[in-house]
Amino acid sequence: MQAEKQSSSLARQILKSATESSLIPFLAILTAVIVGGIIISIVGGNPFQAYRGLIEGSLGSQKALSETAVWATPYIFAGLAVALAFKGGLFNIGAEGQLALGAVFSSLIGYALPGWLGFDLPTIIHLPLAIIVGMIAGGIWAGVVGALKAYTGGHEVINTIMMNYIALNTTSFLLNGIMKDKSPTNVIARTPMIADSARIPTIFEGLRVHWGFLLALLVAFFIWWLLTKTTLGFEIRTVGLNPDAAKYAGINVKRTITLTMVFSGMLAGLAGAIEVTGLNFRHELGFSIGYGFDAIAIALLGKSHPLGVVLAAILFAAMRNGATRMQFITQLPVDLISMLQAFILLFVAADAIVRYIYRVKSKGERVVLTRGWGG
């Protein structure tokens, strides 16, 4: 009797905490949709048509669903990158640069390696190699910032942004120079197409959704496992919560900070590598722009929990994907989505506003995500 009561109350508790933790994001999205609707009306659009277009375009058909998954794939990886850094007490604004670097090196392996070796590689070797090299490139790019943070105190927020600009300049340098597609018709800064052996196959015939989407879900599960079930994950979270306590507990804080950043960058690099090997089959300059900020919004909306990140990524993907249809129906520009997402982020970050509007009580706990310059 007692045990039964306990287990039912436990179930109720779990249910309660699940609804509670998803209540604020849900209300934040709702508020953003309302505010967005008001702005659409002000500029002379019809918000109901706009939102109908968004939903139709993202979920309305097999193709729409497939495209949403295609959009969601890099979002999941990049969102996880930012979320993992948050767990470790670091703010990685540089997912964009790490993603670009991952894409550059992945495409380099994709198109150039067979030529260097002088023979074709089987997919089983070539594809993983292209992905892993891109991942490592992203990891190194972010690792530099992590090491600077750990050993010199240079703040990661500014350094990751600086690395973004350096990445953008470096990729333009490479894509306009030695890595440029030399075919006579090409005038764009982009690499040649990668070899067939370095491409991720699609899941269904005739739809663009590829196995990278499933890999993204798998990686999200792996990150959850890493954070909650392993010593390393425990160290990352402890350093994130309280570096001083971590130090006294015997955790090597500097090493953990560097490693967290390396992992974060690897995830972002993976996003770039999968975009190249699964979707674009080349790196075209500038395709990565905007992913960094989207990834931050996704990580915050998902409360840095891997499952939350996956859901938030799918939501953002649906919005991006539905935008084209919305534009077709209402003639409202696609950029509307960026604004809508900014409002979602605003209300998620400032959950106090949402609590205030809807009179939701706070449990009195404050989550410290970042620290000032000193930390």
Place this chain on the structure above:
Amino acid sequence: MDWKRFSFIALVIIVLFGAVVMVGQSQQRPILIITSMLATTIAVATPLTLGALSGVFCERSGVVNIGIEGMMLSAAFFGWLAAIYMFHVFGFPIGISITVGALFAVITGGLMGLLLAVLSITFNVDQIIGGTVINILAVGLTGFLNRQLFFGKGSVFGGQVPNSPGVLPTIHIPIREIFAPLCSDSIICIENIRAINRVFDQKPIAMGAVLLVFIAHFILFKTRWGLRTRSVGEHPKAADTVGINVFKMRYANVIIGGCLAGLAGAYFTIESVPSFEPLLTNGRGFISLAAMIFGNWTPIGAWAAALVFGASQALQINMQLFRESIPPQWAFLQQSYVVGLAPYILTMLILTGIIGKTTPPAADGVPYEK
């Protein structure tokens, strides 16, 4: 600001100027190159100076402002938009339109500052997240409105971006008129004076920025307001105990900071070029944060650091003029994406603290709860 930091700044500026003089001396006399570099440096450092001042005001009162970039971007857009509306839709003369545009930019910045204040002071949102929200919001809002207002259905402008009424004029400081008679017909002497004059002939916001550096220094270190601001940023509890309203001081300073970032935004679209493009601030807001840190949260120090970044940008611009004189093995350096890296790498170098550690205000980034 200690001597070590200032001498580092001086050294970097001398190296940057020296590089251009070395490349260009076969075509132009050094004094002409140096004055032209100086003039460009002061002009392009303007948004960085103002951005850094914005950061100084916010952070001296204890609020980290990572949203300077977004404040600049939105101010640049709305200022430019106001100028266009005044000129094309309401039919005001050019001068009034531009002035109103600049004013609107400052107001937009102030409103963004208010948003940051509401988020971080009233709602206790993590300040770095709050700033990031402002950055993302600015990108989304300006991108959407830029597209919608000019290319959208029912646009007043019928699908094309109208010409902006123009940019602020250069103000002439009459150095030439005063000193030229002393030259007694020496052509080179008159040429030199003209060149020196060009350094001082700046546009209003650039001049205002330099003036504001000293005004900010005076306010922060010589007035009661400044003392209160600093005490709120160092030890809010103590300030509260002696009767200073921590929330009011922080609100006021963050809004002042927003207005300064707004003026920096006006530099882009009202003073520099009469057009707007998405993402035009291009990281300047973040670089000005680095300038603020390197200047150890002081207005004059931040200005000196901003000038270093200005000089590295001036190097890029001036190198273009002497393109033919660059030896072929160094030719790759003149590609903008190689020279363009300098400010970013410099920023990261500065943040490592190898040029001297800096100390932020003690309560910087810490929300105050009674």
